[in-house]
Amino acid sequence: MIEATNLTKVFRDRKGGDIRAVHGISFRCQPGQIYGLLGANGAGKTTALRLLATILRPTNGTARVAGFDIREQPEKVRANVGFLSTATALYGRLTARETVEYFGRLNGLNGDKLRRRTEELFALLGINEFADRRCDKLSTGMKQKISIARTLVHDPPVMIFDEPTLGLDVMAARTIVGFIRDCRSRGKTVIFSSHVMSEVQKLCDYIGIIHEGRLLAGGSLAELRQRTRQADLEEIFVQTVEAAP
Amino acid sequence: MNLTSVGIIYRKELIDALRDRRTIISTIVLPILMFPLLTLGFGLVAQKSMQKMEREGSTIMLLGETNAPALARTIRQTDGLRVVAPSEDYVVLISEKKLRAAVEFPPNFEQETRMTSDKPPQVKIYNFEGETRSQVAVRNVQKVFDDYRKQLVAERLAESGLTKDVLKPFATREENVAAPEKVGGNVIGGLFPYLIIFLCFMGSLAPAIDLTAGEKERGTIETILASPASRLDLVVGKFLLVFTASIVTAVVSLASFALTFSLPFLVAREFAKRNQLPFDISVSGVASVFLMMLPLAVMFAAVLMAIGLYSKTTKEAHSYASPLMLLVLMPAMAAMVPGFDLNATLALIPVLNVSLVSKEVLTGNYPWLLILLVFASSWGYAAGALSLAVSAFERESVLFRT
Ligand SMILES: Nc1ncnc2c1ncn2[C@@H]1O[C@H](COP(=O)(O)OP(=O)(O)O)[C@@H](O)[C@H]1O
Ligand SMILES: [Mg+2]
Numbered sequence: 249m250i251e252a253t254n255l256t257k258v259f260r261d262r263k264g265g266d267i268r269a270v271h272g273i274s275f276r277c278q279p280g281q282i283y284g285l286l287g288a289n290g291a292g293k294t295t296a297l298r299l300l301a302t303i304l305r306p307t308n309g310t311a312r313v314a315g316f317d318i319r320e321q322p323e324k325v326r327a328n329v330g331f332l333s334t335a336t337a338l339y340g341r342l343t344a345r346e347t348v349e350y351f352g353r354l355n356g357l358n359g360d361k362l363r364r365r366t367e368e369l370f371a372l373l374g375i376n377e378f379a380d381r382r383c384d385k386l387s388t389g390m391k392q393k394i395s396i397a398r399t400l401v402h403d404p405p406v407m408i409f410d411e412p413t414l415g416l417d418v419m420a421a422r423t424i425v426g427f428i429r430d431c432r433s434r435g436k437t438v439i440f441s442s443h444v445m446s447e448v449q450k451l452c453d454y455i456g457i458i459h460e461g462r463l464l465a466g467g468s469l470a471e472l473r474q475r476t477r478q479a480d481l482e483e484i485f486v487q488t489v490e491a492a493p
Numbered sequence: 494m495n496l497t498s499v500g501i502i503y504r505k506e507l508i509d510a511l512r513d514r515r516t517i518i519s520t521i522v523l524p525i526l527m528f529p530l531l532t533l534g535f536g537l538v539a540q541k542s543m544q545k546m547e548r549e550g551s552t553i554m555l556l557g558e559t560n561a562p563a564l565a566r567t568i569r570q571t572d573g574l575r576v577v578a579p580s581e582d583y584v585v586l587i588s589e590k591k592l593r594a595a596v597e598f599p600p601n602f603e604q605e606t607r608m609t610s611d612k613p614p615q616v617k618i619y620n621f622e623g624e625t626r627s628q629v630a631v632r633n634v635q636k637v638f639d640d641y642r643k644q645l646v647a648e649r650l651a652e653s654g655l656t657k658d659v660l661k662p663f664a665t666r667e668e669n670v671a672a673p674e675k676v677g678g679n680v681i682g683g684l685f686p687y688l689i690i691f692l693c694f695m696g697s698l699a700p701a702i703d704l705t706a707g708e709k710e711r712g713t714i715e716t717i718l719a720s721p722a723s724r725l726d727l728v729v730g731k732f733l734l735v736f737t738a739s740i741v742t743a744v745v746s747l748a749s750f751a752l753t754f755s756l757p758f759l760v761a762r763e764f765a766k767r768n769q770l771p772f773d774i775s776v777s778g779v780a781s782v783f784l785m786m787l788p789l790a791v792m793f794a795a796v797l798m799a800i801g802l803y804s805k806t807t808k809e810a811h812s813y814a815s816p817l818m819l820l821v822l823m824p825a826m827a828a829m830v831p832g833f834d835l836n837a838t839l840a841l842i843p844v845l846n847v848s849l850v851s852k853e854v855l856t857g858n859y860p861w862l863l864i865l866l867v868f869a870s871s872w873g874y875a876a877g878a879l880s881l882a883v884s885a886f887e888r889e890s891v892l893f894r895t
Contacts, residue, residue, distance in 0.1 A: 260890065303718045304889055323721050331719035337712035341512040342505070353501045354720045382512075398716070 249437055250277040250300060250406060254309030257295050257461075269295040271461035272309065277439050277454065279405065282432050284452030285441040286485060292461040293441035294333070297410045300439065301331040314406045314437075327355060330399030333410035340384030344375055344394045347383060348401050355402035369397040389420045396427050407431045409440040413447065425451065445481045455481075457488050464488050494729060498722045502730025510700050510734060520696045520738045524746035527692070528753040550575040551593040551630030554583050560598040564641060568596070573633050587621050593630035595619040606645060685750075686782060686851035689743055690825040690844065693786055696742025697794045698814060701735045705801030706810040714892065728798075728886035732879065735794040743786055747779065781854040785847050788871035792843065793821075795878035802885040805894060828852050840866040843874045 257270040270292045277283035287293050298304040300311055302322035311318045314328035338347055345366065352362045370376050373393045378386055383394060399407070409428060413421040428451060431438050442448050448455055449469065456466040465472060465488045469481065478484045510516045550573045558565045558579070569576050577592070586592035597617040599605075605614040618634055621627035650657060708714040717727060797814060804810035824845035827833060835849040846867040853860060885891045 298715075301719050303715060304893070323723055326719060327721040329719070331715075333715065335712050336716040336719065338716070339505075339509060339713055340711065341509050346505075346508065350501070350505045351720055354498060354722045356721075 249279060249315070250275075250283070250311065250313050250439060252276075252296075252300070252309070252311040255296065255299055255306055255311055256308035257292075257299055257304060258307040268461045270299065270306075273458070273461075273463045274309075275456055275463060275466055277437055279437045280432060280435045281453040282428065282438040282440055282451055283454045283456065284448040285439065285456050285458055286443070286445070286448045286481075287441070287458035288443055288489075291443075291458045293443075293458060294335075294410050295461075296458065297331075297333070297408050297439065297441055301329055301408050302326055303331075314404075327402065328404050328406055330402075330404040330407045331410075332395055332399045332408070332412050334412065334414045334416075335410070336395065338383040338391055338394055338398070341382060343382055344370075344379045344386075344390075344397070347394055348397045351398045352401040357402065365401060365403075366397075369400060373397055388416065389423065392416070392420050392423055396424075404436070406437045407439070409438070411441055411443070413442070413444070445485065449481045457485055459489050459492055462492070464492050494725050495723065498726045499730045499733070502722060502727055503733050506704060506731055506734040507737070510703070510738065513699070513703060516699045516703060516738065519699045520742045521745055523695070524692050524742050525749045527688075527746060528750045532753055546626060546629065547573065551626060551633060552577050552591070553593055553630055553634065554579050554586075554595040556583070556595055556597040557599065557602070560600055560602040563603060564598075564637070567641070568634065568637050571633060571637055574630070574637075583619060587619060587627065590621065590624065590626070593620070593627045594634060596634055606641075609649070684829055685855060686828055686848040687822075687825045688750075689746060689782065689786060689851075690789065690848060691822060692746045693739050693743050693790050694793050694818060694821050697735050697739035697790065697797055698818075700738045701794055701797035702801040702804075702807050702810040702814065704731045704735060705798050706804040706807045707801075709804075709892075710806050718892075724887050725883060728883050732794055732798060732882060735798060736790060739790040739794050740787075743783065743790065747783065751779075778855045778857065782851045785851055785854070785867065785871070788868070788875040789844065789847050791875035792871070792878045795875065795882040798882045799878070799885045802882065803891055803894065824848060835860065835863050835867075837863065837866065841870045843871060847871055 253274050255270055255273040256268070259267040259269055261267050273296060275283070285293050285296065295304065299306050300313055300318065302318050302325050305322075306319065313325045316324040316328065318325050339350075342350065348366050348369065349362060352358075352365060357365060370379055373396060375390075375393055375397060378390055383391060386394070407428075409424075412424045412428070416424065425447070428438060428440060432453075440448075440451065452469070454466065454468055455472060457464045465475070465484075467475070472481075472484050473479060476484045476487050478487055552575045553568075554577055555565055555568065556579050565576075568574055580586075583592060583595040587595065595618075597619070599614050599616070602614050602616065616638065618631055620631045646660070647657060650659065708717070718724070722730075796817070800813045800817070801807075801810045804813060821844055824842065825848045827845055828848035828851070833849070835846070835853055839849055840846045840863050850864055850867045854864075
């Protein structure tokens with residue numbers, strides 16, 4: 249469960265001016281559902297998701313993630329979240345096994361439990377063939393699988409994906425999309441950002457349209473269609489953004 | 494702070510660093526090779542040029558040779574002096590280092606030396622002042638003249654019925670009373686801390702930047718920030734690894750230094766002996782220097798990490814660290830200046846205080862109050878630097894600088 253209330257993030261630019269990257273966002277995302285944050289480049293998606301993952305601290309407002317407040321208990325939040333983005337690279341000099349075990353240990357797993365969990369994930373994702381090779385020697389697809397194993401090692405109830413398919417080839421992107429669906433069917437709370445309409449349309453149960461830091465519209469695809477009287481998500485998006493003050 | 498997670502982070506960074514070629518070279522390979530290569534290289538070069546000089550001898554010219562036939566004969570027979578035919582352009586030849594010296598005898602030189610007069614004849618030795626090989630030639634020529642002078646003096650004394658003792662009414666003798674380590678410490682006391690401080694800095698440079706700016710550059714910073722480890726745990730774990738690298742560098746270079754100068758089969762030792770450079774340093778002195786280095790290593794590690802955290806790329810970080818290296822080396826070098834000694838004010842200046850106190854300790858001096866002051870102030874700076882690194886890691890505007 250994710251519940252954001254009036255979430256706001258203001259950055260200082262070089263001249264000392266304010267950049268309102270996220271501006272009073274409120275929404276709710278339930279277990280077993282995928283919430284899609286749809287927005288153009290610079291809309292504030294990354295900032296919003298970093299706030300939820302407690303990588304950044306909000307300037308105003310707050311959110312509860314998996315029952316913990318992001319301001320009060322950020323470490324607890326992170327222990328219940330799997331965060332994956334194109335900016336979350338792997339340590340090139342570690343092997344797949346070392347990587348997954350490292351994040352497992354940071355999440356409090358050790359001994360037999362950690363070994364069993366690693367084996368389970370490696371079998372599930374087909375990592376065994378390259379489990380003991382260094383990450384910098386692996387292909388993008390292989391790295392993607394290790395990243396997924398890394399986010400899943402502590403079996404978090406909440407998953408946050410920031411444009412996870414950006415720059416990936418078709419096969420690697422399919423792996424990720426399949427993985428996101430899988431998370432939903434396991435009853436996890438999933439939030440996901442993208443600027444690709446088709447991807448959001450295919451995957452998401454709820455869609456939030458974000459523009460210049462503000463959440464302009466939110467609801468299921470059916471609700472958005474009804475409200476805007478448009479069938480196509482792209483048309484819905486353009487109409488919503490153009491209607492904004 | 495959670496010690497378990499600090500340990501987990503430290504262990505991971507250790508594995509990572511051990512697989513980083515640049516870190517291994519700067520923390521282990523370079524300090525091992527530095528002393529043997531420096532001394533062997535220096536020794537070899539010195540030996541080579543010495544041999545060359547002995548083999549070739551110094552070319553000199555005799556002007557007005559007929560005025561001193563006997564002396565000229567002696568000079569020609571002297572080892573290390575090679576007489577060439579006289580010519581007018583000796584000044585040019587000396588300036589161009591084709592000739593080392595020219596000796597000019599005044600008319601009737603040898604006859605006049607047999608007579609006493611209030612205006613004794615004068616030999617001119619033209620040379621290149623400050624040029625080593627020209628000075629060697631001058632010294633060799635002067636030796637011949639000295640012998641000749643002594644011979645003349647002895648003859649004159651004999652003629653007057655006196656013995657040589659009349660010229661030596663009393664004698665003097667110099668004797669060293671300082672412990673050998675004090676003498677050794679004086680020579681090496683300035684150089685040694687300088688090298689160790691330099692290596693300590695170099696040892697932490699690569700890992701400090703790799704673990705901070707390197708993570709930003711490779712995009713792993715967000716991966717690790719999304720883990721449950723707290724930022725304090727992360728920065729402490731990373732700091733401990735950088736500190737380890739710094740200490741390993743210091744220990745490895747100390748060991749290499751000790752072996753280079755104490756193993757009898759090494760040429761360096763022979764070289765040191767032959768040139769009468771006292772290299773004996775006490776074990777307790779070295780141990781004290783090492784203790785003094787600890788706060789310095791903490792400070793270097795923390796400052797370099799803060800720089801690395803602030804930088805967006807490793808290249809940017811290195812460009813900030815290079816001028817800092819000069820800032821560290823200058824005070825470290827100052828300790829080598831003879832007579833520049835520790836006092837209460839200097840004890841408060843970072844880096845300089847440790848290099849000066851090391852010089853004292855290596856010469857067997859233990860000014861306890863000043864040592865305490867240096868220790869306290871350098872730990873103060875270390876703590877300040879460490880809190881700077883910690884707060885840099887907790888600042889979003891530093892970690893996510895755009
Ligand atoms: N660390 C930062 N410092 C200053 N401005 C930032 C920072 N991160 C993002 N921004 C600004 O905030 C706005 C939103 O950026 P972002 O959240 O990355 O958007 P998106 O992910 O939707 O492309 C942009 O104008 C961006 O320039
Ligand atoms: Mg983004």
